[in-house]
Amino acid sequence: MFFYIAFIASASLGTLIATSQLIGALTNPARASQVPEILKGLGIDIGAVSLFAFLYLRDNKAKNAQEARLSREEFLSNLKLRVTEKKIIPVNSLRGIARLVICAGPASFITESFKRSEPFTESLLDRGVLVVPLVTDGNSPVLEYEEAETETETDEAKQLATRRKRLWQLAPVIISEWSEWLDEQKKLAGVSSESPVYLSLRLDGRVRGSGIGYPPWNAFVAQLPPVKGMWTGLLDGFDGRV
Missing domain, CATH: 3.40.30 (Glutaredoxin)
Structure with a gap:
């Protein structure tokens, strides 16, 4: 889960950089040819953020469920x-x-x-x-x-x-x-x-x-x-x- 957070942070930074580059390319006709390549990189970064966020949430949900189960079983053991x-x-x-x-x-x-x-x-x-x-x-x-x-x-x-x-x-x-x-x-x-x-x-x-x-x-x-x-x-x- 630590690595998921690191990957999310890295991809988010990449998304921010690609977004700023895209804005610059769209406002500068001389850089119009760079737009497809920037969009490609932006799509990869957004996909990476979405993927690792999904994996993090899934594992976090499983961890919480396991902790809740262990808590209930501990409660049961003391009855x-x-x-x-x-x-x-x-x-x-x-x-x-x-x-x-x-x-x-x-x-x-x-x-x-x-x-x-x-x-x-x-x-x-x-x-x-x-x-x-x-x-x-x-x-x-x-x-x-x-x-x-x-x-x-x-x-x-x-x-x-x-x-x-x-x-x-x-x-x-x-x-x-x-x-x-x-x-x-x-x-x-x-x-x-x-x-x-x-x-x-x-x-x-x-x-x-x-x-x-x-x-x-x-x-x-x-x-x-x-x-x-x-x-x-x-x-x-x-x-x-x-």
Whole structure:
């Protein structure tokens, strides 16, 4: 960007000089033959100013957008989550440990997202996914965990219920701050403030992807590498484009 400014200054100076030469040639019949050559040089200088000004503005816009994104992600990293009744942690405490999926919408949306995640519970947990349900209408979602129907199913049902509770154990704290961050994300994405959305984070805490509607649990399972065994640490951060 420094060189863009230098090129703009140089071309602007050339434009000023060529303009003064053109005025002199137009007012002096003896120099009329120089007009085409002066116009050619003037056109090149104006083109250079326009080109480098465009490149500067484009890169400056990209820089500002990146700074704004980093600022929003820093804000997100400091938001609080309730893990247990007595334990509250900031989002950044889970960097390198969990891939958060934020489900934001009315209670009915959270309830349906919960139901749709059930077939993928084991696979999601193996990939370090934890869900943050952010209710936007003030109601309470219905998160029902399966109970055992027979004695032989008791252990299996309990284990599944435990895994389901672990997947959905996180709860946002200080909802107003979460809502402020979410509204800014929606505004920048051109999404209606009333639309239910999801946002998935990478292991490094950066936003991996987002969309309107229910989280694509099956896509997460297909795209994300496990966080256990030989994959641990090897693919940290390789969760897709930001």
